[in-house]
Every structure is written in C-alpha cells, then in structure tokens.
Amino acid sequence: MGHKFISQRKQKKEDMFDALVKNAIDFLDSSLDDLDKRPKNSIVDFYSSIELFLKARLMSEHWTLIISRPELASIDSFQVGDFHSVFLDDAIKRMKNILNSPIPQKAIDVFKALGEHRNQIVHFAHTNYQNINATKVSVVVEQWCAWHYLHELIVTSWAPVFDDYLEEITRIHNRMMRQKEFIAIRFAEISPQIEIKRKSGSEVEVCSHCKMNAAVVAKKNHWGNDYECMVCGVTDTSIKNTEATLPCKSCGKDFQFFDKKLTNCPHCDLVIDDDYLSEACREKYSEGDGWCDDGEWVAYCHACHCDERSVFYIDGLWSCISCFDRGWQAVSCPNCDEFVTGDMDTIKYFACVRCEDDVRAGIAENGI
Ligand SMILES: [Zn+2]
Ligand SMILES: [Zn+2]
Ligand SMILES: [Zn+2]
Ligand SMILES: [Zn+2]
Known part of the structure; x- marks a missing residue:
C-alpha cells in the first residue's frame, strides 16, 4: 500500500515537470510563430518561457521551490503589475541560495530587461515598440540575446535536468538561428558605431553567436578573447583556433x-x-x-x-x-x-x- 502511494506521487510530480517543460517549449514556438505579425505577443510568450524553464529547473530540485511565498510580495511592484518579475527575482535567488547554482549575472540582466519590456507591453503602451519595423528588429535581437543565455543554461549546467528534451531544444535553437535577416538589419543600423569603436582602437571580430563582424574585444586571454557583440548583445569568449x-x-x-x-x-x-x-x-x-x-x-x-x-x-x-x-x-x-x-x-x-x-x-x- 505504502509503496503504491509513493510511486503514484512520484509519477504525478514527473507529469507536472513534463507539463511545465512542454509548456515552456510551446511558448518558444508560439513566440517564434508570432515574430512577424505579432511581435508584442512574441516577447510576452518568450518571457513566459524563461519563467517556465526556471520553474522547471527549481521543480526538479523540489516541488515546493516553485511556489511563490506571499510574504515576499511587495505592494509597490504589485501596484505596477510587476508581480511576474517578482517570480523571476525569487527564482534567481533560489537558484543561488538554495540550489547553489547561480545564474550568470549577464543572463540575469538580459532576462530582467526582457521581463521589464514584457510588463510594459502588457500594462502600458510601450513607446519603444510603436514603429513596426523597429519592433521586429529589436524584438528579435532582444530574444536572440535572451535565448543565447537560456539555451546555454539548458545545454550545459542544466543539461542533466532537461536531457529528455534536448532534441526539442535543438529544434528551437535552429528556428531561432534562422531569424538572420533581422540580425543583418541590426548590423546595418549600428555599423557606424562599430566603425567608431574600430577607429578608437578596439579590436572587432566575428561574433560566434550571430556571426556578424561586431564582437568588440574586451579582454585577451591565452585561450581566446572575451568580447561583447554590438549586434546581439551577447558576451562570450572566442576560443582561439588551432592550425595544428x-x-x-x-x-x-x-x-x-x-x-x-x-x-x-x-x-x-x-x-x-x-x-x-x-x-x-x-x-x-x-x-x-x-x-x-x-x-x-x-x-x-x-x-x-x-x-x-x-x-x-x-x-x-x-x-x-x-x-x-x-x-x-x-x-x-x-x-x-x-x-x-x-x-x-x-x-x-x-x-x-x-x-x-x-x-x-x-x-x-x-x-x-
Ligand atoms: Zn565534444
Ligand atoms: Zn563522473
Ligand atoms: Zn553577436
Ligand atoms: Zn593525403
């Protein structure tokens, strides 16, 4: 009897985890579907997906970790309709303090910025997103950057948790990588700024993420250069090639x-x-x-x-x-x-x- 009870409970938790991850993947798909005609929906769905992946990661540790504690809610953020980012903040804290698996600061910054845009879209008329052409480009670039960090977490430090879904993740990754034309537009937009960087002595190389010649070298190491890409916003290290x-x-x-x-x-x-x-x-x-x-x-x-x-x-x-x-x-x-x-x-x-x-x-x- 006792045994049966336990295995049923386990099954239920596994189902819940599975539903969370599938939901997160669905949001990524609908976000990509909406990119052309409904870019605002795209950003809202994309952000939901980030939250769901975080929840799933926490849940894989213990189911109670995804329940937000009401005493942590603040009246200020509640009043501006900002309670979703309270969840993000909490999840980030729990990843660090309870799971001892902190999310890199750059990823946190990018996720939070996307969360703010999401809230502005949901609750206010968001001025940055009025012009439809600018909209698509900025949405794609923002999601591109957020995806870089989310994908990185899913396939590296979170890989053991999401192993069963890696095929789906790869499919999404390939879809994301196909949004090239927006990246090219963005590149054309900021080319003058890149040129200024070059003239003032910065080294610019090809970004391994968006493949644009827009990665400004911040620091040189013996294994490769740390850079920040002016097109997609990703900071990364270009690993030194070998001619062996x-x-x-x-x-x-x-x-x-x-x-x-x-x-x-x-x-x-x-x-x-x-x-x-x-x-x-x-x-x-x-x-x-x-x-x-x-x-x-x-x-x-x-x-x-x-x-x-x-x-x-x-x-x-x-x-x-x-x-x-x-x-x-x-x-x-x-x-x-x-x-x-x-x-x-x-x-x-x-x-x-x-x-x-x-x-x-x-x-x-x-x-x-
Ligand atoms: Zn290998
Ligand atoms: Zn081992
Ligand atoms: Zn880039
Ligand atoms: Zn030969």
Whole structure:
C-alpha cells in the first residue's frame, strides 16, 4: 500500500515537470510563430518561457521551490503589475541560495530587461515598440540575446535536468538561428558605431553567436578573447583556433585537421573520419597538460557527449575532435574516476558527463 502511494506521487510530480517543460517549449514556438505579425505577443510568450524553464529547473530540485511565498510580495511592484518579475527575482535567488547554482549575472540582466519590456507591453503602451519595423528588429535581437543565455543554461549546467528534451531544444535553437535577416538589419543600423569603436582602437571580430563582424574585444586571454557583440548583445569568449596539423597516412603531406567541415585529405582526398582522427591524434598528442598523471590522457567531452574519448591536449588547450570545442579543463571525476571535461563545480558537486545518469537515477530513487 505504502509503496503504491509513493510511486503514484512520484509519477504525478514527473507529469507536472513534463507539463511545465512542454509548456515552456510551446511558448518558444508560439513566440517564434508570432515574430512577424505579432511581435508584442512574441516577447510576452518568450518571457513566459524563461519563467517556465526556471520553474522547471527549481521543480526538479523540489516541488515546493516553485511556489511563490506571499510574504515576499511587495505592494509597490504589485501596484505596477510587476508581480511576474517578482517570480523571476525569487527564482534567481533560489537558484543561488538554495540550489547553489547561480545564474550568470549577464543572463540575469538580459532576462530582467526582457521581463521589464514584457510588463510594459502588457500594462502600458510601450513607446519603444510603436514603429513596426523597429519592433521586429529589436524584438528579435532582444530574444536572440535572451535565448543565447537560456539555451546555454539548458545545454550545459542544466543539461542533466532537461536531457529528455534536448532534441526539442535543438529544434528551437535552429528556428531561432534562422531569424538572420533581422540580425543583418541590426548590423546595418549600428555599423557606424562599430566603425567608431574600430577607429578608437578596439579590436572587432566575428561574433560566434550571430556571426556578424561586431564582437568588440574586451579582454585577451591565452585561450581566446572575451568580447561583447554590438549586434546581439551577447558576451562570450572566442576560443582561439588551432592550425595544428596531422600527417596524411596516404600521401604523407600535413593537413590542418581541427575543422568541423573537414571530410577528406586536401591533398589526396583520403577520407578523414572520426576513427582516423582519433587514431592519428592518439599518436601525435600522446600526453595531456602538466596536471595529468600517468594513465589515460584523452578525456570524454561534456560538450557533445561523444561516447568515445575525444578530447586531446592540442596546442596548449584541451580540444575535442568530435565537436571541435576547445578551452575547457580536463579532470578526473571524483565520483566515477573517468577523465572528463566540464565545469569544475558541476563535476565536484553533482556529477560528470559519464556518471550524471547514475547520479540522477540515484537521486530519483531516494526521493528528494
Ligand atoms: Zn553577436
Ligand atoms: Zn593525403
Ligand atoms: Zn565534444
Ligand atoms: Zn563522473
């Protein structure tokens, strides 16, 4: 009897979580559907989706965390119809204080700005959104930026929670990336400002997010440059490329191999596949960085979840020959002892890419 009761309760919580996430994904779809004809609805739906993803993330920890506590409501924000952002504020606080998994400040700023616009659209005539052309461009750019941070959270630090939905998330991501023409308009609008930055000595490079030549370098690191993109507003790090080469085992000539698009030797057309790269890299990059002890020196990649070891120490950076991401740390997981890349805190306090399924199953079994 007792057992039955527990499994029913569990099922119910899982259903609720599933409904929350599906709802969040629906809002993203309708937000994209509305972009052309109803850009204001688009921003309202997009913001709802951010809140739902946050709720789902909190709920995966404990269901009570999504219930807003009335004593925290303020009369001031209530009067301006601002109670939705109270939820956002609360969720952000709970992520930090209860889950010990703070949301990056830049993401918070972008989510809050979008929340303010959402409230202004819902409650007041929002002057910035009167002109329909300006509307679409600013809406797309704002959502583009917010999506960058939401997507980043969902596929990295929140990935264990949303693993079952990653296919849908990828579909949404591809839809979002197709809104290119708005980005191009925005780029044309701010080109004079970019030019001024250049003339005053700033370095401008291609933004890896919107692919526009509008990323103003803020800081140079040995692994790449920190930048802020003037088009899409994203701050990120452009990971330094490598021109490292491997010798072709057919024609003997060297070729640059760290390239997603490479399929054949550029000299003799020999097919270069994952197995070829892996074998050749094991030979050429036969040790890790100075932190590696004896034993395995090729790491599993947390960025692409490749089932084979795919991260080699190439040109001074850990580099994955499956997804061609670089610059992460590689460590031995204290939980399962596998050699992996990833965020140090996540590995230490939760799990690594190799043991996260087991750790999650353990948590589900023991209840929270
Ligand atoms: Zn950009
Ligand atoms: Zn060749
Ligand atoms: Zn990878
Ligand atoms: Zn592990």
